[in-house]
Amino acid sequence: MMNDYKMNIIQVVKQYPAIWASKCSISSNSKHDRERAWRAIFPQVISGYDQLSVEDRALPELTVKKKxxxxxxxxxxxxxxxxxxxRIGGELSSDDIRESExxxxxxxxxxxxxNKIQPQAKLSIPLVDEETIPNFRNFIPSSSRSHVDNAIDIFNSSEYPEERPSTSVEEVNPSIDLRTEDSSISDPEDSHKTTYSTxxxxxxxxxxxxxxxxxTTGDNRAREEAMSPSDHRRSRKRPFEEEEEPENSEEKLLQDFLNGHVFKMVKRFDGKQKLEFQSKVIKLISDIQYPETNNQ
Structure with missing residues (x-):
């Protein structure tokens, strides 16, 4: 009797692929379609289903689904x-060999x-040499190319400089020109295109x-004045409060400056300029972290 009940469920469910077919083979295999299929299955496998009330149908329906x-x-x-x-050439057990009704x-x-257990094909990218490296970008999806381009820029930064002719400071970035207005060069040796005056x-x-x-300080003061009471008088503060600055303001400015401009500028420096720049940065960091030594 139990075997007949099980076989009846199998034969009826077989007629509704929305219940058992994988999503890759049935495009309309949605939750709504499955529920509609179950509503058609229940009257065929539950005896007296039409005479049952909505509350009485809940338990038999759940039993059929679990079965x-x-x-x-x-x-x-x-x-x-x-x-x-x-697949691995192993031995099957007697239960696995025997095929029941x-x-x-x-x-x-x-x-x-x-369809579910079949391994998906992996994307194979051929090995490339130096001549075909520029074409490697064609194997990358368009959605990821911007990240790859950014990585290439970082790779070509100061840690991995390219051998290229040195250019003037103006060509690096006009917005962060580090030279003073008096940029005349008196010594002919300093006028070489690959050297810079110290x-x-x-x-x-x-x-x-x-x-x-x-x-930054001016902006903060303007903001405080705008938020002051209606008489526009500044609130009284103790002297040490007016002189206080955020603890990490200088560190943040230094970090923004390095991240925003330094890599673009340093990668075009020659060896001498890199050493000079590195020594100045180290001194700046030391002065920020240990201001007492600077005062001495």
């Missing part, structure tokens, strides 16, 4: 074990299971930070 889930999962486990053993009735599930022709990083701090 089908148990039948399907048992067949799936057996099918996957058999496929795995055949239920297994024969559930043969329509094999196609759906094969005189005070560069605005130090400390001066840039001081200028940025003044701008």
């Amino acid at each position: 089908w889930t148990s039948i399907r999962d048992t067949f799936q486990r057996k099918f996957k074990r058999r496929e795995e053993q055949e 239920t297994d024969k009735a559930l043969a329509f599930l094999k196609k759906s299971l094969t 005189d005070n022709q560069f605005t130090t990083a400390e001066e840039h930070l001081d200028a940025n701090n003044k701008v």
Whole structure:
């Protein structure tokens, strides 16, 4: 009797692929379609279903769904074990070899299971040499090319400089020109296109930070005055409060300056200029972290 009940469920469910077919083979396999299929299945497998009230139908419907889930999962486990053993050349157990009547009735599930366990093809990218490296970008999806281009810019930064003719400071970035107005070169040796004078022709990083701090301080004071009471009088503060600055303001400005401009500028420096720039940055960081030594 129980076997007939199980076989009846299998034969009825077989007529509704929305219940058992994989999503890759049935495009309309949505939750709405499955519920509609179950509503058509219940009257065929539950005796007296039409005479039952809505409340009385809930338990038989749940029982049918659980029964089908148990039948399907048992067949799936057996099918996957058999496929795995055949793939690795292992021995099958007697239960896996024997095909019962239920297994024969559930043969329509094999196609759906094969689609699920079939490994997806992997994208193979051929090996390239130096001559074909520029074409490597064509193998990358368009949605990821911007990230690759950014990575190439970082790779070509100061840590991996290219051998290229040096250019003037103006060509690096006019918005961050570090030379003073008096940029005349008196010594003919300093006029070589690959060298730069070591005189005070560069605005130090400390001066840039001081200028940025003044701008930031002015903006903060203007904002405080706008938010002051209606009489427009500034609130009284203790002297040490007016002199307080955020602890990490200089560090943040330094980090923004390095991230925003330094990599674009330094990668075109020659060896001498890089050493000079590195020493100034180290001194700047030391002055920020240990101001007491600078005062001494």
